[in-house]
Amino acid sequence: MSDLRDLYQEVILDHSKKPRNFGPLDAANHEAKGHNPLCGDRVTVFLQVGDNGLVNDAHFQGSGCAISMASASLMTELVKGKTEAEAKALFGKFHAIVTGEDEPAGDVSADDMDRLEPLTGVKEFPMRVKCATLPWHTFVAAIDDKKTPVVTE
């Protein structure tokens, strides 16, 4: 079962059972919805972005599998206090790792990557990569004020 423990690590189970920053954010000035029609995962990301471009607060709401909920929960913790560009760079790196694509240039903190490490187990489970990336795609849509919901397939 070592493979399974790689995917369902304690930190993922913990975040999926007790998601952080869960629920709407009254002060939000950016918001986007994401949907994975294949598994029915739904997530809404709420952001409060300051005039200085810093993500001051991030919340999410939704329902889905343990991977998507844990990824959303971890994400809200990680993007807080980052600039738009920093947050996108972090997603770029994470996305590259789980999809096996070339890693983009750009500095991200080693601490942040350590925190995302438990989620990188999805790379061994191709059907589940979208579960982990949906919240991030939705975050990008929120930042960019995309009106149409993000849909992964």
Added chain:
Amino acid sequence: MNTKPAIIPNFDVEALRQEFPILAREINGKPLVFLDSAASAQKPRVVLESLRKTYEEEYANVHRGVYWLSATATKNYEGVRKKLKSYFNAKDEREFVFTKGTTEGINLVAQSWGRAFLKSGDEVLITALEHHSNIVPWQMLRDQIGIKLVVAPIDSNGNLIWAEFEKRLSAKTKLVSVAHVSNALGTILPIEKIVRAGHAVGAKVLIDGAQGAPHARVDLRALDADFYAFSGHKLYGPTGTGALWGKKALLDAMPPWQGGGDMIKSVSFEKTDYADVPAKFEAGTPNIADVIAMGAAIDWLAALPWDAIEAHEADVLAYGTAQLKAIPGLRLIGEADHKAGVMSFVLEGVHPHDIGTILDQQGVSVRAGNHCAEPVMEFFGVPGTARASLGMYSTRADMDALAAAIRKVQEIFA
């Protein structure tokens, strides 16, 4: 719990499993426990051998050549209609139109019969159990010509509520289109009664046999429906095969729905004379080798002791249901009075996709999601379920493996 299989005369499931080469393989280092036959069944050796034989020895395009290979391929391809006629006890082999599956069969009825014979305000009655392929074609027709789609509800066990169904039948009902067996819940619908009730108000009746045909012999003459659509790949045949059966007079009256070669008698730029049924509905080069292999599957199925297979499947379903019900925190979705081959379930605190992944790691293949039946999921208030579905090769040991794997899921999520 008694893990020894029930003794069923004339039936040796282990010998039957030998006919399905894929069942011997491992997944993730564990013996394969294949529980997704409702999505597509595994193939017996005779089907693989038929495909090999066609391509290696007897392949050419059909209905065209004067040469031996084409004539042989044509004879083999057309011969499958005779096999279907006999297997399903139909009146006339020309009543079988080859399709790529149930979905295409239903779309054919909607687009050909529906557009020609229905008008705005006419009603098509379906049930709340239908999968998308018996919902969407009627919605498309509704948007095209203004028919009304009427849905008969189910109860919390997944039974069709007969009184509600009857209430929705009237002189306005021109077509009743229902599943033989629900893919998401396994409910067996009372199709004989539905055919009689539909005919009593003057409606035609279409039975979606995608899940029905694989679990029992169907006698089309006794059933007396107007259309019966099924998929070859769920009936142990190749993908891309299936047939729409329809009463000859209806098929004769229906216009073609796709134009091209093979469906015409003569073509000029002014006018085309269409071929007779079934060729009228089979434009273009057909799925030759796969249809021939579906015929091999039908021959093979026809020689099996079906009473014993039905008894075996019922035994495995009852055993598996009892195993699952013994697991705390597991909720079975769909406990209809009459069921075939499907156990849909949810686990408290675990999303169906996580169940699917963890079962797969233990060699157990189940489907997780909405099973192309979103309205059914909505009715039960779940985003989806995990679904274990049976084939004739499923065993009590498969059910034990399933139950053990589910307990492992609970351990991980404890």
